[in-house]
Amino acid sequence: MDHLSLFWVSPDRNKHLKAIETEFFQRIYQSVKKGTLALPPIPEVVVKLQRICNDPYTTIRDVSGVLLDDATLTAAVIRSANSAVFSPRTNRPCLDINMAVSRLGIKRVLGIATAHSIQMLKNESTFDVNCNAILRKSAVSSREFASTMALLCQKVRAYDDENHWLEVEKALLIGLLADIGIYSAVKAYQQYTDEGNYLDFDIASHVFFSLSKETSRFILESWGFDEDFEEVSINKRVRTTNKDISYLDIARMANHLLMFRANDEDIDDHEVEITLAGAEALYELSNLNESDFRHQLNDIINNCGF
Secondary structure, three states: OOOOOHHHOOOOHHHHHHHHOOHHHHHHHHHHHHOOOOOOOOOHHHHHHHHHHOOOOOOHHHHHHHHOOOHHHHHHHHHHHOOOOOOOOOOOOOOOHHHHHHHHOHHHHHHHHHHHHHHHHHHOOOOOHHHHHHHHHHHHHHHHHHHHHHHHHHHHHHHOHHHOOOOHHHHHHHHHHOOOHHHHHHHHHHHHHHOOOOOOHHHHHHHHHHHHHHHHHHHHHHOOOOHHHHHHHHOOOOOOOOOOOOHHHHHHHHHHHHHHHOOOHHHHHOOOOOOHHHHHHHHHHHOOOHHHHHHHHHHHHHHOOO
């Protein structure tokens, strides 16, 4: 299913079994279990942000000062602060980074900066042709998946006031970072082959599938993201909740919607639990023509600075 992020794709059973029997699979699996997996090489500015944003004593001025060291990220954060997705309740333009951080909040700034960095890594990777292709495919599919999550979140909120706690911008960031582990898996494969080892790339891609959930979870935990991010990355609940709908439910609905719109034959085997508001949202978006659906997806992703 080319339209979906790799971690949502059902594996070919035979190739999956061959993949997990390889030395390469065991190498990555053990590195995740031991906590030694190489994290994606994000810019030093984002590393500093991750460190200070998880400190309860960090101030808006602290975050702004770090961002000023990277003009690209500063511009991205200001764009997001002026977007309808991240700041829907104000018409006052945001002109400086202090105001942008204040409007967005420290945690949201961290998510925006990290998501931007990961998208750039995927699009600007310098591995071999096959590795670069799978990362760029991941960048495209994660944008589609994230914008679909955000659009569904927006619709669910509109159909039921009880879901006001859901944040469209958080749904977007969760979708963008959900398959973050694919970069580390691909990088490990490149290092494996550079050492003189051989593994058919088709089998290696099934290793990526098999381990992308756990590698994504490991990275998100290491970088201080909350359980909403983790649940979607592994497609599994990790806690009990009294909410009728969660970000994981939104993610599963987004996956279902994309399968439906792509006429995916596996949709009959895909079950998703939805509320009445979720059903209304799915019905509305399922009945849009392709042009209108793509237009709404592009509006969300573009209007938030991505």
